[in-house]
Amino acid sequence: MHVAIVGGGIVGLASAYYLAERGATVTVYEKGSIGSGSTERSVGGIRAQFSTPVNVELSLASMEIWEDFEETFGVDIAYRRPGYLFAARDEATAEAFEAQVAMQNELGVPSELLAPDEAAEHCPGLQTDEFVSATYSPTDGFADPHLALQGFAESAREAGAEIRTRTGVTEIHRAGDEVTGITAEGEPCEYDFVVNAAGPWAQQVARMADVDLPVAPKRRQMLVVDPETPVPEDVPLTIDLDTGSHFRPEREGKALVGGHFPSAESGGEADPDQNPDGFDRKIDLDWAVEAIERAGDCATYFGPDSEIRRGWAGLYAVTPDHHPVIEETLPGFVNAVGFSGHGFQHAPATGQIVAELVLDGASSLVDVSALASDRFETGELVEERNVA
Ligand SMILES: Cc1cc2nc3c(=O)[nH]c(=O)nc-3n(C[C@H](O)[C@H](O)[C@H](O)COP(=O)(O)OP(=O)(O)OC[C@H]3O[C@@H](n4cnc5c(N)ncnc54)[C@H](O)[C@@H]3O)c2cc1C
Numbered sequence: 001m002h003v004a005i006v007g008g009g010i011v012g013l014a015s016a017y018y019l020a021e022r023g024a025t026v027t028v029y030e031k032g033s034i035g036s037g038s039t040e041r042s043v044g045g046i047r048a049q050f051s052t053p054v055n056v057e058l059s060l061a062s063m064e065i066w067e068d069f070e071e072t073f074g075v076d077i078a079y080r081r082p083g084y085l086f087a088a089r090d091e092a093t094a095e096a097f098e099a100q101v102a103m104q105n106e107l108g109v110p111s112e113l114l115a116p117d118e119a120a121e122h123c124p125g126l127q128t129d130e131f132v133s134a135t136y137s138p139t140d141g142f143a144d145p146h147l148a149l150q151g152f153a154e155s156a157r158e159a160g161a162e163i164r165t166r167t168g169v170t171e172i173h174r175a176g177d178e179v180t181g182i183t184a185e186g187e188p189c190e191y192d193f194v195v196n197a198a199g200p201w202a203q204q205v206a207r208m209a210d211v212d213l214p215v216a217p218k219r220r221q222m223l224v225v226d227p228e229t230p231v232p233e234d235v236p237l238t239i240d241l242d243t244g245s246h247f248r249p250e251r252e253g254k255a256l257v258g259g260h261f262p263s264a265e266s267g268g269e270a271d272p273d274q275n276p277d278g279f280d281r282k283i284d285l286d287w288a289v290e291a292i293e294r295a296g297d298c299a300t301y302f303g304p305d306s307e308i309r310r311g312w313a314g315l316y317a318v319t320p321d322h323h324p325v326i327e328e329t330l331p332g333f334v335n336a337v338g339f340s341g342h343g344f345q346h347a348p349a350t351g352q353i354v355a356e357l358v359l360d361g362a363s364s365l366v367d368v369s370a371l372a373s374d375r376f377e378t379g380e381l382v383e384e385r386n387v388a
Contacts, residue, residue: 001025003358004182004191006169006205008034010145010344011336012197013152013163014351020159022355027191028161029184031168035149037199039344041314043222043248043256044148045237046345047084047140048109051100051385055323056107057366058346065348066143075151081141082249083236085123086386087116087131087298090242094133096385101135111137123235125299130240142237142248145344152351172208172333179209179333193358195334200276200315202337211329214376215338217276218318221283223257223291223311224250228303231255238299239388245294246388247302254309257295257302258388261287276315283311316341321381326350326371328357335373341387 001024005012008030020026030036046066048059070076088094097113104111112135119134120126126134157163164184171183172194181190198205200217230253237248245259288308296302319325319338324346328334334357336350343350353363370382 001193001359002191003027003193003195004029004189005195005197006182007037007197007199007201008163008165009037009039009197009199010035010149010152010347011199011339011350012195013149013156014347015195015197015336015354016161016163017152017156017159018351018355019358020156020161022359024355024359026156026161028156028163029167029169029182030163030165033165034153034163035146037201038314038317039145039149041312042145042344043258044142044145044344045084045248046142047137047237049084049086049100049104049111049135049137049140049386051096052323052382053103053107054366054368054370054382055342055384056104056109058349060108061349061352061365062346063139069148069151073151073155075147075154077143077147077151079141079143081139082234083122083136083138084140085119085134085136085236085238086241087119087126087134087238088241089131091132093242097133097135100386104137109137110139111135123238123299125229125231125235125301126238127298127300130297136236140237148344169205169208172205174209174330178331193332193334195336195354195358197336199337199343200317202317202335206335206337209330209333211333213325213335213337213373214320215325216318217279217315219279219313220260220316220341221258221287221291221311221313223283223288224309225255225257225292225302226307226309227253227255227301228305229301231301240294240298241386243294243297244388245291245298247295247299255301257291259291259294260388261290261294279313279315281313283313317343320376322384322387323382324350324371325373326353326368327373329373334358340384
């Protein structure tokens with residue numbers, strides 16, 4: 001089985017590894033260098049506290065791989081698990097938490113519903129008066145995306161995959177409904193399967209096969225902050241869900257601070273048709289000020305003497321319901337796209353599912369029928385509420 005993968009981010013390289021490991025002949029085409037899309041801009045969050053069963057299942061299947069990553073791939077990915085804490089200001093959000101925790105527990109996630117005072121036992125700086133409820137799960141955490149990407153890339157190569165960097169795919173060939181190959185750097189090549197793992201460029205790549213997928217590149221920013229009061233390393237990744245503000249501890253008391261605030265997101269909403277290569281990689285100052293202020297509204301660490309060390313912007317690949325498309329869209333054309341800010345953590349499960357779709361014709365690891373692209377036509381969307 002000859003497979004071309006378009007995109008050398010974590011989704012493409014995890015797919016390459018699982019396909020090659022199962023005997024497929026794999027070539028990864030990456031127009032830049034590996035990880036040069038969203039993967040190297042991710043903060044590496046890994047959690048099972050999602051609001052829909054399919055996202056929870058993608059997380060649980062992925063966590064099995066993350067837990068044994070060093071043993072399997074020989075790379076220490078700095079996987080730490082101080083948990084994730086979601087905090088609610090509004091009663092409606094708190095009500096939704098109850099149903100979510102029940103669903104998560106049923107699927108085996110050890111999450112719990114907490115009163116603000118109980119939440120402060122995990123995050124001592126939490127501004128408890130601001131919140132009505134929280135959820136916490138001790139098995140959530142984060143890892144280093146760069147190291148994880150290297151682990152998948154190296155193991156994919158060892159399993160026989162070829163990774164061609166600086167080699168953009170410009171055409172996808174069809175014979176009737178069937179996808180039969182690609183053209184890269186002017187050279188046409190036939191393949192049994194083409195996998196679209198092009199992250200924020202996914203819509204452009206799908207269009208090469210005359211397939212329209214609603215995957216929009218959306219700019220998101222992060223700050224490295226020296227907080228006024230150092231953030232202890234055992235504080236969870238904390239999300240103030242009703243404002244969108246979030247932070248997590250970094251080493252030596254520093255913190256990563258982010259959030260999506262439409263009011264301050266100047267130049268933020270990249271148009272779906274805009275070329276994702278053209279986005280502004282610099283931090284917007286108004287946004288940075290708002291991000292620190294909102295983090296301060298959430299937790300006492302971020303007083304007025306907090307200092308910004310640096311920051312960066314990257315792209316989420318967002319679908320209308322914040323779930324990916326994982327399917328064989330046409331015979332010979334698999335899409336694994338639109339991860340809406342969760343693609344780093346869901347890559348291990350996705351790679352295995354892509355291998356199953358290509359080699360077995362269906363996925364047994366996770367039921368991905370809810371992630372078919374025809375949901376955008378039928379309106380059967382599966383809305384994810386826990387989005388940061
Ligand atoms: C600020 C920020 C924070 C984030 N935090 C988290 C987090 O905490 N947890 C989490 O799970 N996710 C997070 N994400 C999201 C995560 O980074 C992405 O979901 C994930 O990296 C997607 O991986 P990918 O392989 O699909 O895409 P990418 O890493 O973008 O890879 C796609 C690749 O395709 C290549 N490509 C595109 N077109 C072509 C072509 N025509 N030919 C050849 N190659 C092509 C691109 O160059 C790119 O390298 C974050 C993202 C950002 C921006």
